[in-house]
Amino acid sequence: MSANVPPAARPVITGLGVLSACGPGPGPLAAAVTHGRTGFTEVRRFDATGRRTRRAALLPDPLPLGVAVAGVIADACRQAGLDDVPGASDHPDPHPVAQDGAASPDGTPMPLLLALHSDLRTTEVAARVAESVAGRWGVPGVTRVYTGACVAAGTAVADAAALIASGRHARVLVAAGHLVEPGVFAAFDAGRALARDGELRPFSAGRSGTLLGDAAVAVVVEAEQSAERRGAPVLARLAGWGRSGDAYHVCRPVPDGEGLARAVGSALARAGVDPAEVGYVNANGTGSPLADRAEALALRRVFGRHLEQLPVSSSKSVHGHALEASALLELAVTVGALRDGLLPVNAGWLGPDPDLGLDLVLDGPRETATRYALSLNSAFGGANTALLVAAR
Amino acid sequence: MSRLHILAEGRWPGPEALDDSGRAAAPALPPLPGFAASSFSPLVAETAERCLRAHFGPADAPDRPPSRTALLLASGGGDRATARAIDAAAASGRRVPPLLFFQSNPNAVLGLVAARWKLTGPVVAVSPPGSVPGEVPPDALELAALLLSDGDADQVLVIAAEQADETAPPEGAEQPGPAARPGPPRPDEQPHPGGRSWPAAPPPHGDTAVALLVTLA
Numbered sequence: 001m002s003a004n005v006p007p008a009a010r011p012v013i014t015g016l017g018v019l020s021a022c023g024p025g026p027g028p029l030a031a032a033v034t035h036g037r038t039g040f041t042e043v044r045r046f047d048a049t050g051r052r053t054r055r056a057a058l059l060p061d062p063l064p065l066g067v068a069v070a071g072v073i074a075d076a077c078r079q080a081g082l083d084d085v086p087g088a089s090d091h092p093d094p095h096p097v098a099q100d101g102a103a104s105p106d107g108t109p110m111p112l113l114l115a116l117h118s119d120l121r122t123t124e125v126a127a128r129v130a131e132s133v134a135g136r137w138g139v140p141g142v143t144r145v146y147t148g149a150c151v152a153a154g155t156a157v158a159d160a161a162a163l164i165a166s167g168r169h170a171r172v173l174v175a176a177g178h179l180v181e182p183g184v185f186a187a188f189d190a191g192r193a194l195a196r197d198g199e200l201r202p203f204s205a206g207r208s209g210t211l212l213g214d215a216a217v218a219v220v221v222e223a224e225q226s227a228e229r230r231g232a233p234v235l236a237r238l239a240g241w242g243r244s245g246d247a248y249h250v251c252r253p254v255p256d257g258e259g260l261a262r263a264v265g266s267a268l269a270r271a272g273v274d275p276a277e278v279g280y281v282n283a284n285g286t287g288s289p290l291a292d293r294a295e296a297l298a299l300r301r302v303f304g305r306h307l308e309q310l311p312v313s314s315s316k317s318v319h320g321h322a323l324e325a326s327a328l329l330e331l332a333v334t335v336g337a338l339r340d341g342l343l344p345v346n347a348g349w350l351g352p353d354p355d356l357g358l359d360l361v362l363d364g365p366r367e368t369a370t371r372y373a374l375s376l377n378s379a380f381g382g383a384n385t386a387l388l389v390a391a392r
Numbered sequence: 393m394s395r396l397h398i399l400a401e402g403r404w405p406g407p408e409a410l411d412d413s414g415r416a417a418a419p420a421l422p423p424l425p426g427f428a429a430s431s432f433s434p435l436v437a438e439t440a441e442r443c444l445r446a447h448f449g450p451a452d453a454p455d456r457p458p459s460r461t462a463l464l465l466a467s468g469g470g471d472r473a474t475a476r477a478i479d480a481a482a483a484s485g486r487r488v489p490p491l492l493f494f495q496s497n498p499n500a501v502l503g504l505v506a507a508r509w510k511l512t513g514p515v516v517a518v519s520p521p522g523s524v525p526g527e528v529p530p531d532a533l534e535l536a537a538l539l540l541s542d543g544d545a546d547q548v549l550v551i552a553a554e555q556a557d558e559t560a561p562p563e564g565a566e567q568p569g570p571a572a573r574p575g576p577p578r579p580d581e582q583p584h585p586g587g588r589s590w591p592a593a594p595p596p597h598g599d600t601a602v603a604l605l606v607t608l609a
């Protein structure tokens with residue numbers, strides 16, 4: 001639950017850069033999810049012939065991860081109009097305080113919160129990103145690296161929003177990246193987490209697991225007043241955010257969804273939004289038999305009878321599971337859905353799971369005029385994040 | 393930054409690592425079921441438990457209610473032994489040991505600690521650069537303060553863990569063949585017979601962690 005203190009500022013999103021298997025930029029991603037055109041293909045990037053599952057959502061010509069992340073950061077900052085801030089786009093400023101009055105009260109520069117997988121390459125990738133962006137747009141380098149699995153980016157966004165809302169910073173950059181690589185693919189295959197039939201079917205009868213996906217995503221989170229003052233585009237508002245833990249298991253969600261429900265409750269309470277005002281949920285929906293059921297029960301706990309008329313889908317069914325980058329990729333999808341008024345399709349559907357009782361978005365494009373949408377993520381260790389996005 | 397109050401502390405190795413002469417002994421981490429491939433998760437779990445016992449008493453105390461305690465794991469190096477085991481198994485083309493699936497990720501052991509102690513706050517993992525073994529990185533304390541002031545937790549268990557030995561092959565993991573073996577050469581591969589020798593299977597040593605249970609002052 002949020003502290004009962006009025007926020008110093010309202011966090012909004014002013015820039016978004018995305019690269020996914022659906023193509024470069026938010027346009028191809030939005031087109032793919034609203035029509036349910038999945039991006040899965042046979043893995044040929046490495047030898048996957050010995051694995052039970054051999055499909056993933058892959059970039060056709062992947063860049064090195066650090067380069068891909070640096071690229072989407074540049075896209076996000078360009079959209080946010082930060083290239084137009086005098087002196088902010090080229091070289092390190094010895095006094096990196098934004099010149100538009102958007103610097104935080106103590107004059108600190110724009111932090112970069114980066115979500116990456118924890119492995120032997122984490123430090124190298126973070127260094128590559130830092131080398132590419134340090135000194136541009138007031139970014140000092142990589143401020144913090146989040147490695148908390150599938151909620152890594154969701155936690156980073158929540159923390160960015162908290163930094164804005166508390167008045168500590170006027171702008172925070174959040175970025176994340178994940179490329180499908182042989183080690184994680186093999187581990188997920190060994191853990192029987194990947195879909196046996198090569199299709200990601202969230203909340204569907206016959207679902208058998210997830211499929212991995214490439215993604216690099218970045219967003220500029222900014223204080224609303226700061227964005228308005230400098231005439232920056234406001235893509236959406238982060239109305240609420242919540243983080244919670246299940247206290248249940250190393251890798252399984254608590255079966256009744258209580259932990260995720262608490263994260264959603266925290267996000268709604270922080271925003272002062274009634275559950276009935278929420279008009280779309282981009283669910284975590286990994287395609288896991290157990291996790292999808294727990295998530296459906298979490299939604300039932302929060303929304304009660306409103307769930308019967310609440311459109312739900314998991315855009316992972318189109319762009320794959322981008323692990324540490326998944327929450328940021330799905331936030332990008334959710335922002336796009338509110339801006340375009342078109343909901344993402346829950347692809348891979350075979351038929352109803354009678355235990356779930358969700359109003360799934362099965363055909364598209366499906367129009368919406370809702371003002372609020374949730375983007376949910378859960379991870380190993382029972383970690384949950386909920387991001388409540390408001391249309392502008 | 394908001395000021396923090398330290399409620400309890402736990403360390404690995406602790407005072408038992410010193411014998412009567414004050415020299416460092418070689419403590420063995422208690423085994424952690426399901427986490428056999430690397431000393432990293434046992435290190436995190438044992439250090440967290442020491443801190444939590446100091447504050448809450450025994451883990452199995454009856455009727456202890458859940459607490460809104462967040463878990464924040466900070467490790468600059470992460471679980472390198474498990475990462476190497478996964479990379480090596482994948483490169484060999486052989487089947488990866490299934491337990492490495494959840495061990496591949498620093499959140500998993502936090503879930504175990506959270507379940508045992510009924511800790512329902514956020515579960516967070518970060519990789520601070522330049523971490524000093526045995527010290528909590530300043531950024532981890534800053535993040536703990538942010539989580540507390542933002543209202544999703546009443547306490548934060550901050551665990552800073554560094555796995556010092558990068559050369560130890562993972563216990564219980566399938567061993568890669570010589571061509572796929574990462575790390576230093578084996579003794580029979582030493583280019584200079586009189587040079588530095590590498591034990592074939594050095595025991596894990598030098599793992600260091602500290603845990604602090606903090607709240608807002």
